[in-house]
Amino acid sequence: MAQSVELLLDPLAEQRIRREWQQLFDAGLPSELRTVPSGSHRPHITLYAATAIPAAAEQTLPTLMTELDLTLRIGSCMFFGSGRGRFVLVRSVLVSTTLLALQQQVVKACAPGGEAASIHHFGPGQWSPHVTMARRLDAAEAAAALELIGGSRAFPAHVTQCRRWDGTARTDWLL
Numbered sequence: 001m002a003q004s005v006e007l008l009l010d011p012l013a014e015q016r017i018r019r020e021w022q023q024l025f026d027a028g029l030p031s032e033l034r035t036v037p038s039g040s041h042r043p044h045i046t047l048y049a050a051t052a053i054p055a056a057a058e059q060t061l062p063t064l065m066t067e068l069d070l071t072l073r074i075g076s077c078m079f080f081g082s083g084r085g086r087f088v089l090v091r092s093v094l095v096s097t098t099l100l101a102l103q104q105q106v107v108k109a110c111a112p113g114g115e116a117a118s119i120h121h122f123g124p125g126q127w128s129p130h131v132t133m134a135r136r137l138d139a140a141e142a143a144a145a146l147e148l149i150g151g152s153r154a155f156p157a158h159v160t161q162c163r164r165w166d167g168t169a170r171t172d173w174l175l
Contacts, residue, residue: 002167004049005061005106005175008042009131013074013157017043017091017131020149029145030089030134040165040172043131045072045093047106047162048122060109061164065175070098070159074131077150079142082135087142090130094154103127 009017021043024031034041075092082088093099107122121127134145165172 002051003053004165004167005047005053005110006044006163006165007047007068007070007159008044008161008163009074010158010160013155014043016155017074017133020091020133020152023148024089024134024145027144027148029141029148030137032132032134040170044163045129045131045159047103048110050110053110053164057109058164061106061162062175064102064105064109065162068102068160068162070096070102072096072099072157072159073154074157075154077133077146077152078130079137080128080130085138086135087137087139088132089134089137089142089145090132093129093131093157095129099129100127103129 008014018033021031021033025033032041032043073094075094078090078092080088080090103122111122133149134141137145162175163172164175
């Protein structure tokens with residue numbers, strides 16, 4: 001999935017996530033922290049991702065974000081299985097009707113025919129909003145990561161920006 005639409009967290013929420021990335025890294029665990037800083041690599045909530053986003057969606061997406069103003073709760077840690085005994089550590093994002101409606105509008109714009117291959121786990125009843133903390137953890141690393149940051153409390157995040165990420169060109173822009 002080289003193309004995506006992503007919500008960006010407010011500076012305080014982003015800083016909190018980055019601190020947890022740092023904690024994982026300092027403990028020698030997999031982390032989303034990059035040792036070489038990148039202006040485009042930051043905590044986010046993916047609304048939609050696919051190998052391509054139609055040109056028509058590129059015109060529609062900015063109109064969906066003109067009055068973007070969401071207050072969210074970044075919740076507890078959980079794991080997604082990634083196969084071969086590896087896990088992805090994420091922080092859940094508590095779903096609100098406003099967040100769900102926005103995500104469904106983005107999917108409708110990006111996959112107007114609702115093609116199953118295009119919407120994959122972004123379709124109705126399939127989406128699990130989250131912020132990724134670490135990828136490719138084995139079982140021992142997953143247990144250590146959960147011990148390290150798993151007890152952290154839920155916290156608020158304010159979202160007023162959404163970006164388009166082009167993973168092929170490795171560039172992003174605000175919608």
